[in-house]
Amino acid sequence: MRPEVQRFVAEGPLPGWDGSEAEIDRRYRQLKEIARPVTAEEAAALTACFGPDDCYGVAWTLVHLVETGPGPAPAVSGPGPDTADNDWRHTLWARWGKGDQPT
Template identity: 65%
Template sequence: MRPEVQVFVAAGPLPGCDASEEELDQRVQQLEAISKPVTKEEARALVSCFGPDDCYGVAWTLLHLIETGPNPVLTTGPGPDANEWHQRLHTRAVNAGLLHRT
């Protein structure tokens, strides 16, 4: 796994919309340091980085980065209590014909 991905993953999940501007800027810089495409291993690690909300759109950037890797990342349907971003990744893979709806 590339160092820039390790740094982003080590920082943990994205903060919520109540995060400071400094924290948001730091996470955006970390995310932008990751070049596309990501590997399957990197994509799987990045899936753990979704936070409680869209983080002012940063979660969408993360989702699109994950989708540059070999798809699908999530091969089974997330449970009803799963993070909304995991549900979106799975739904997008189903809609793209990469998975069957479960």
């Protein structure tokens, strides 16, 4: 896994709307530093970084980054009912064409 992906993943989930402007900007810059496409391993690791909301649109940048990986990320085997990032897993699941299949 490339160092820039490791750094982003090590910081954990994106902040919510209550995050500071500086933190949100920093995480956005970190995402933009990751060259596309990502590997399957990187895409899987990045799916753990969704936060409780869209983080002022930064979560969509993360969605698009994950989607540059080769095929559905292994960690996106279907959204779980109790995860904080459930909406984002549903989004990825549906965008990979799996939204109509039972989990």
